[in-house]
Amino acid sequence: MIEIKNITKIYKHDNLETKALKEVSFSIQDGEFVAIIGPSGSGKSTLMHILGCLDVPTSGQYLFEGRDIAKLSDNELADIRRKKIGFVFQTFNLLPRTTVIRNVILPLIYANFPREQREKIAKEALHNAGLEESRFYHLSNQLSGGQMQRVAIARALVNNPSLILADEPTGNLDSKTGDIVLKTFQELNRQGQTIVLITHERYIAERAKRIISLKDGEIIEDVQIAYSQTIKPI
Amino acid sequence: MFLSDLFEETVSAIFANKARTGLTVLGIVIGIGSVVALISIGQGAEADIKSNIQSIGSNLLVVYPGVQGGSRVQISTGRGSAQTLTRDDADVISQEISYIEAVAPEVSTRHQVTAKGTNTNTSVIGTVPEYAEVKNFKITVGSFISEQDVKSASKIAILGPTTAEDLFGEGADPIGRKIKINKIEFTVIGVTESKGGTGFGGSQDDIILVPISSAQKFLSGNNYITDINVQVSDEKYMTVAQEEITTLLLIRHNIADPTLADFSIMNQADILNTMTSVTGTLTIFLGAIAGISLIVGGIGIMNMMLTTVTERTREIGLRKAIGAKNKDISMQFLAEAIMLTFMGGVIGIVVGWVISFGVQKFAGISTNVAGWSVALAFGVSAFIGIVFGYYPARRAASLNPIEALRYE
Numbered sequence: 001m002i003e004i005k006n007i008t009k010i011y012k013h014d015n016l017e018t019k020a021l022k023e024v025s026f027s028i029q030d031g032e033f034v035a036i037i038g039p040s041g042s043g044k045s046t047l048m049h050i051l052g053c054l055d056v057p058t059s060g061q062y063l064f065e066g067r068d069i070a071k072l073s074d075n076e077l078a079d080i081r082r083k084k085i086g087f088v089f090q091t092f093n094l095l096p097r098t099t100v101i102r103n104v105i106l107p108l109i110y111a112n113f114p115r116e117q118r119e120k121i122a123k124e125a126l127h128n129a130g131l132e133e134s135r136f137y138h139l140s141n142q143l144s145g146g147q148m149q150r151v152a153i154a155r156a157l158v159n160n161p162s163l164i165l166a167d168e169p170t171g172n173l174d175s176k177t178g179d180i181v182l183k184t185f186q187e188l189n190r191q192g193q194t195i196v197l198i199t200h201e202r203y204i205a206e207r208a209k210r211i212i213s214l215k216d217g218e219i220i221e222d223v224q225i226a227y228s229q230t231i232k233p234i
Numbered sequence: 235m236f237l238s239d240l241f242e243e244t245v246s247a248i249f250a251n252k253a254r255t256g257l258t259v260l261g262i263v264i265g266i267g268s269v270v271a272l273i274s275i276g277q278g279a280e281a282d283i284k285s286n287i288q289s290i291g292s293n294l295l296v297v298y299p300g301v302q303g304g305s306r307v308q309i310s311t312g313r314g315s316a317q318t319l320t321r322d323d324a325d326v327i328s329q330e331i332s333y334i335e336a337v338a339p340e341v342s343t344r345h346q347v348t349a350k351g352t353n354t355n356t357s358v359i360g361t362v363p364e365y366a367e368v369k370n371f372k373i374t375v376g377s378f379i380s381e382q383d384v385k386s387a388s389k390i391a392i393l394g395p396t397t398a399e400d401l402f403g404e405g406a407d408p409i410g411r412k413i414k415i416n417k418i419e420f421t422v423i424g425v426t427e428s429k430g431g432t433g434f435g436g437s438q439d440d441i442i443l444v445p446i447s448s449a450q451k452f453l454s455g456n457n458y459i460t461d462i463n464v465q466v467s468d469e470k471y472m473t474v475a476q477e478e479i480t481t482l483l484l485i486r487h488n489i490a491d492p493t494l495a496d497f498s499i500m501n502q503a504d505i506l507n508t509m510t511s512v513t514g515t516l517t518i519f520l521g522a523i524a525g526i527s528l529i530v531g532g533i534g535i536m537n538m539m540l541t542t543v544t545e546r547t548r549e550i551g552l553r554k555a556i557g558a559k560n561k562d563i564s565m566q567f568l569a570e571a572i573m574l575t576f577m578g579g580v581i582g583i584v585v586g587w588v589i590s591f592g593v594q595k596f597a598g599i600s601t602n603v604a605g606w607s608v609a610l611a612f613g614v615s616a617f618i619g620i621v622f623g624y625y626p627a628r629r630a631a632s633l634n635p636i637e638a639l640r641y642e
């Protein structure tokens with residue numbers, strides 16, 4: 001599904017060039033659950049932005065379902081993000097003073113989804129993300145962190161994306177709610193959802209099926225985890 | 235993004251911060267309200283002056299004795315004080331000039347007038363029956379001056395309603411009562427209808443009309459007249475008639491050089507045009523002052539929108555991450571600005587209207603809310619929304635989604 005070939009990203013700042021990614025190559029198949037891990041400054045955020053079509057690489061090729069992303073315009077990138085990618089952020093990024101259901105509907109609005117069906121689809125996504133039905137019409141700022149992150153996951157799921165990109169999704173949660181969120185991802189992956197998770201914690205990365213380790217803009221490790229997470233004792 | 239979604243998003247964003255929205259809208263309300271109110275005052279003044287000028291009579295040319303300006307610097311001797319016109323001039327004008335409806339010469343004097351125990355100082359006008367038609371005078375009780383009165387120089391008088399009240403008190407019937415003008419006794423035979431307002435040359439309700447012959451014989455004591463009122467049959471003949479009268483009187487008075495003419499002609503249409511241009515300037519002036527407050531209101535909108543964009547940077551980043559195009563973002567912020575000015579515009583028009591009614595009712599200044607001023611205010615408010623919303627909207631749309639998402 002995703003094929004990355006020799007991607008390099010260079011940031012220019014006051015004539016000072018920083019190489020955030022150096023000739024990175026890998027591919028991700030449908031249904032994979034990949035964790036990208038690395039310390040800060042390793043280039044994992046840059047890689048995530050490129051994978052999420054928020055940014056384009058300086059050189060190299062990024063094929064998303066066969067399309068070369070590096071050559072697309074801003075609007076075409078927005079199209080891909082809208083149809084193919086669901087984002088989950090560390091800080092949730094829900095609209096404040098807005099109901100849960102409205103937050104989940106938001107991507108459908110930009111997709112020109114028929115108004116009548118939006119609520120039904122949003123509720124389905126919320127169920128899949130594991131939020132209790134009693135919370136659907138609460139305002140987003142009345143929820144706990146774990147609940148907010150599940151709303152964010154539902155928002156990522158609602159457009160039925162090919163890929164879910166989660167950037168430190170447990171970073172702002174305590175270990176118990178973090179665990180619930182990770183289980184939600186595992187369950188979604190079990191249903192066939194492709195997920196890429198970015199983290200700097202090894203124990204979180206180990207919940208995925210494959211780990212790509214980055215250091216100084218280069219891949220230092222790319223391993224499949226031998227046993228299935230669903231049977232791994234917690 | 236559907237238009238209905240854009241509308242919903244805009245409404246919810248606007249009502250998220252009611253106090254700030256309210257104050258921003260207030261700026262536009264004051265701007266639009268003052269445009270509507272002040273223009274209505276200017277328009278009211280214009281309508282007032284027009285009706286005042288028209289109450290003197292319509293299509294009027296007034297021939298005054300005295301020296302015409304020409305290119306020479308001259309000392310004005312005051313209108314009507316020179317003695318160059320006679321009743322014969324008036325007669326000749328009415329006989330020789332075409333397009334003329336009526337000619338009414340007048341002898342205007344000011345006198346102390348007494349009745350039994352009361353007295354007043356007012357203008358006494360000696361004139362002919364045509365005067366009623368030319369100057370739009372109507373009689374409420376009694377009758378007007380007749381040809382016979384003029385021929386026989388009878389000592390009769392027609393009072394203006396104010397004069398009648400001053401001399402005989404409110405509601406009294408002055409018909410048949412005696413008044414003394416210049417110590418000569420006149421009999422009141424009629425009262426004119428009130429014209430209201432103040433025309434030119436004082437109130438037209440505070441006058442006494444007597445036959446012209448009587449005025450010349452008993453009051454002024456000579457054969458000269460103060461002016462000749464000429465009513466032209468149609469507005470389009472005003473200039474032609476004015477030229478013909480000039481030529482005729484120059485010949486009659488044996489004057490070869492028109493710049494030395496011993497009379498001058500006032501054209502009502504000219505006065506109307508002059509006054510209209512004065513009030514037009516007034517309207518523009520008032521509108522411009524109000525326009526400044528409208529611009530200030532617009533800057534308020536821009537200020538609020540810029541603050542909103544900064545405050546909602548992360549939200550913009552998120553919206554972009556979930557697939558909003560630059561156009562979607564800029565449309566959203568532009569729609570907010572336009573909706574703010576729209577609300578301000580609607581409320582402002584209502585407020586302006588109420589103010590203009592209030593001014594008319596309590597300050598006694600006549601106002602006239604013109605349709606075009608409402609349309610103008612509305613158009614300007616929409617324009618301001620677009621102009622002052624455009625820059626913040628562009629700024630929101632051009633935010634880099636990655637930086638926007640990281641913004642603290």
